[in-house]
Amino acid sequence: MKLKILELLLYHFLFYILFYEFRTSMEIDNFELFKKWFELKGNLLRLSSFLVFSFYALGAYIVLYNYYKKSFLKVSIGLIMVSILVVSIRYFIEEIFYMKVFGFDNYYDAISPSLYVLGNLFYAALHISFGVVFFFIQSSKYHEMQTQRLLVENKRTELAFLRAQLNPHFLFNTLNNIYSLVYRKSNKALPALEKLTTILRYSLYESEFKIPLKKEIDIIDNYINLEQMRYDYPLNIDFKINGDLAGVLIPPFLLLPIVENAFKHGDMKCPLKIHIDIAEKKLNVKVINYIIEKQKDEVGGLGLKNIKKRLGLIYGNNCELVIHNDKSIFDVSLKLIF
Template sequence: MKQKQIFLLHFSYWLIFIVNAFISKMVYGKDSFGVLNVTILIANFLGFYVNYFLLAPRFFNPKKFYLMIIGFFIGVFFFVLFRYSIEEMLLPSLMGFRNYAEGTTLGFYFYDNIYYSSLTIFVSTNLWFFQYYFTAEAERIKLIEENKHAQLQALKTQINPHFIFNSLNNIYSLVYQNSDKALPAIEKLSELLRYSTKDLEKDVISLDKEIGYIESLIGLEKLRIKNPEMLVIEKNISYPKINISPMLLVPFVENAFKHGDFREKGFVLKVSDDNKVLHFYLHNYKNQKTKDKASGIGIDNVKKRLEILYPKKHELYIKDLESEFIVDLRIIFPYEND
């Protein structure tokens, strides 16, 4: 809760308190706002803020109700102490009169003032609780966001080494074969690394840039594939500048190239964003000779990021069959992309 809102709550309470005192005077036929009205206002004010700043933070504990009862009566005690000091000690010495009749016992004085102080202590405790709750809630939300950001940064840093490792394996194979495709492959990898190094630091990038990564990656992989025409790519993008987390789609494509069978079958990739719903579909055939137990790192990474970034706003279906791997992902983009 903002400080301005807290101030307005306090101000409203004291305004109502003073207005009520004037109304009471009118109802009971007294014309002036007397000295005793001022003294009880001072006693309420002092009791209110002693409870607000000292007692409520110390005794408020929903799990220990008895502490709250103790805190309430201590608050009443301070109200009584303030009122007694002002009306029964200070007023007689300065103005020659007191509020209660002389000889009034302390027991009666305390009991009588439970009535006058209860509302003040109750409101004071509740206002403190509201401030505490909203402050704690704001800190909790901030902590969640900070944890999300830290987790996303950690997840994103996992992508880059994984991506480099896969690409270097491909280039190593070209170099080993003395292929004239090795140099273009290195150039394309350097382009990809420049983009990824710069954009992985950002929270979001444009959708067309993410797809650009994928197209560059496919261009890099085509250099080692004998039949690149088997890579079927369909792109239908109406909102190229819509925001998306960087490297969110790339791991699926990486995974397809790492474990796919491109001798005779290739793969099918479809990307569209009709009505601002991203649809990413990828179907590839597995290379039965490759059995890499670490193949799930990139996919698991994406699953975690999707849960953090688009909770209840995405659907991810993965079919991991004996000879095929299918990814069907839909993301409903948030309203801030409008």
């Protein structure tokens, strides 16, 4: 936490104006107030009082700043020393210096130092309290900011970890697909590797926290073409996009795992539905696939769990991921406010 001396002095000046000058102006008539502002004695005493009271607040603030977490005894001694030092400074200015230079003082003649100290206890306590309160307000703000920064940093770390999990998961599944093409000596193997390279480039070099939705859709297109190469018949894919993509930002690799999950566990002899709708700052994604009989118990693995965690970290209550599995159809519905 940094010292906020100028801020302290500014707030203390406002406090002084309200507590002393404004209150005084309410107690006397306008003519007397006008005369008061042209009196040398009154202005000099007003100036010295303001400076001395500021020293109380500033001294208390600096003592707490340096010793609050180290020693309660040092704080207590420091505040006492501030009181004694500032009272001494005020006594010298108002009772000695003003008398010798201007011929007047603040208190009655021949006041003893001990009585002077006792008479100033109220002012010492008031303005030292101001410095103490200011310190604790600043300290509270500082710790709140540190807590928020730590939460943000933890969130970023967790998101990075989740994405690091997701990319190998995606790569593992896709390489298995390409392996099957190579194993069958298909002439689609090389184009498949080329499309995989495009997807991996997106995965490795897309470091932005959020990206245009169109980028993610382009990668989904690439992935669908990559999957199509595995089959000797055209896939029945209902891929629709409704709404304006301009200005829509999402985290990278948010939608692709949903589509990937449908291909991995879906029966490609049956229709696959992928609908993306954008309207009124809302993104709705619907992916529905038929489940392969032998994979019924394995549908919805790491990829979907990963997405759910990421959505919670990034969007909080502004999103909803609903997964419905009736043992024959797998339905994933994503809604979020962007």
